[in-house]
Amino acid sequence: MSPEQPDLSPAPKPERTARIAKAVAGAGDATHFVPAESGYLEVPVVELDQETLVYRADNGRVLSELTDAARARDTPLDTLKSNADTGDIQHLLHDLLIEKARDPGGPIYAELERFGRQTDPLLIREDGTVLNGNRRLASMRQLVATDPDRYGGFSTVRAAVLPEGLTEQEIEFIEAALQMAPDLKLDYGWINRRLKLRQHAADMGPDRVVEAYRFPGPDAIDRELAELALAEAYLDWAGEPGRFQRLAAQEETFTALQTQLASVQQTHLAQLWRRIGFAMIRARDMLDRNILHYFPFTDPVPPVTRNWVPRSLAEDNGIAERQPEGENRPLDKPDANRLLPLVSDPAQAETTALAAMALMDTLKGNQERLLGFARLHNLLRNANKKLEGMKVDELTEEQRRAIRAQLAAIQQYAGAVTPDDEARYHADPQGPGVRSTVRRTWKRARRLME
Numbered sequence: 001m002s003p004e005q006p007d008l009s010p011a012p013k014p015e016r017t018a019r020i021a022k023a024v025a026g027a028g029d030a031t032h033f034v035p036a037e038s039g040y041l042e043v044p045v046v047e048l049d050q051e052t053l054v055y056r057a058d059n060g061r062v063l064s065e066l067t068d069a070a071r072a073r074d075t076p077l078d079t080l081k082s083n084a085d086t087g088d089i090q091h092l093l094h095d096l097l098i099e100k101a102r103d104p105g106g107p108i109y110a111e112l113e114r115f116g117r118q119t120d121p122l123l124i125r126e127d128g129t130v131l132n133g134n135r136r137l138a139s140m141r142q143l144v145a146t147d148p149d150r151y152g153g154f155s156t157v158r159a160a161v162l163p164e165g166l167t168e169q170e171i172e173f174i175e176a177a178l179q180m181a182p183d184l185k186l187d188y189g190w191i192n193r194r195l196k197l198r199q200h201a202a203d204m205g206p207d208r209v210v211e212a213y214r215f216p217g218p219d220a221i222d223r224e225l226a227e228l229a230l231a232e233a234y235l236d237w238a239g240e241p242g243r244f245q246r247l248a249a250q251e252e253t254f255t256a257l258q259t260q261l262a263s264v265q266q267t268h269l270a271q272l273w274r275r276i277g278f279a280m281i282r283a284r285d286m287l288d289r290n291i292l293h294y295f296p297f298t299d300p301v302p303p304v305t306r307n308w309v310p311r312s313l314a315e316d317n318g319i320a321e322r323q324p325e326g327e328n329r330p331l332d333k334p335d336a337n338r339l340l341p342l343v344s345d346p347a348q349a350e351t352t353a354l355a356a357m358a359l360m361d362t363l364k365g366n367q368e369r370l371l372g373f374a375r376l377h378n379l380l381r382n383a384n385k386k387l388e389g390m391k392v393d394e395l396t397e398e399q400r401r402a403i404r405a406q407l408a409a410i411q412q413y414a415g416a417v418t419p420d421d422e423a424r425y426h427a428d429p430q431g432p433g434v435r436s437t438v439r440r441t442w443k444r445a446r447r448l449m450e
Helices: 013-025 060-072 077-082 087-101 108-115 134-146 148-155 168-179 190-204 206-213 219-237 251-261 267-286 305-316 333-343 346-365 367-388 397-414 419-426 434-449
Strands: 031-036 039-049 122-124 130-132 156-161
Touching: 013 039, 013 156, 031 156, 031 168, 060 077, 060 087, 060 168, 060 190, 087 108, 087 134, 108 134, 130 134, 130 168, 134 148, 148 156, 168 190, 168 206, 190 206, 190 219, 190 251, 206 219, 219 251, 219 267, 251 267, 267 305, 267 333, 267 346, 305 333, 305 346, 333 346, 346 367
Parallel strands: 122 156
Antiparallel strands: 031 039, 039 156, 122 130
8 A cells, every 4th residue: 555545444333333332432531512403402522543534425515525436436425425434435435535635625635734733633433433524634635645654643543423312314414514504614515415415405304404404495405316316317417427526616506507498487498498509508618608608507588598599499400380581470289399399409409599589689789670560569569458458547647648749659660550450360270460459559549538
């Protein structure tokens, strides 16, 4: 074994438990307070040899990395966790934890290396499994192995020992309260946090998770788990199931995508945008534009982008009849189902992304030409409904003057709509033509003022 690689072959569990019980029996007055569901537990602090302790495999900070490692070994994650007490898995966990300990966002290793002093006790179970402090233990072990003369004091560590008899749910609550609450020195990483949250939600129930995580309510659980499910769906679609580390730096991308997909009310359109979003994520390094500036990662500009772009893609692929310029006819479910396979091919991700983004650029730069009549028609239709429900005696004199001021413009516009325009909108199954709508709106306004 390399002199810089610590020996991580743990003692058998019964032996570790006996050593710790003996240490607790002879413990002094030092205690440590631990947040639990029933309040703070006061537990004894003891000195233990490093070999008495083992890393916890069910460690939220390295859960996604451990998932990747299990996949690389062609081993189920649960099998890997069940072998956590072996030297092989302990070495694997050590390497993952050291990398985390050296993260500049929470430089535990650098701090211990500089000062050579343990300031806070680890928190362990009665069998030596480290519940809180795995990165610190990895750092102290590595420093002793690298320079035993300077860091020999780390050969023994201080640890607070939880009492025997705690249930797994109680253990999970303590871990959540310690690790997932706000103001951590090093963030868990968005994937690891959500993977652990899913475990906690299944084991503890939503009410206890809300309390332990300091969430404002159970909706926060649903939101984060939906973001995790979206990331998993993307990896499955991309042919890389479980490769969570590929998404480690893309929290903003998936949180934004989940938010925008929730704003698409029609299910068939949401399915299309989900796949278009996946294509944009996969192709992002090949594009010359930032995908976060486009829907479905930011608010659509204009809002009708949600329908107009999929409709235009369907038209460009010969699926839907090409609509006259100025309209925004809905893309129906059958046509959406025919379009879905075309935007779902990972091999065509760049083509799909470029096509959708080009349509969004076109629509944004030509809104009046492409949407002008449709917007006017909707505005007039809404005005017609409002006038229909108004009563004369409820209007102030100022409101009456404002209506009179608009009557002349409305009447003048009614004569400006061409027969071609009228025919086009009469053919629209969504409602009557623009000119007839204008006239009806004008007549209602006149009756209101008589």
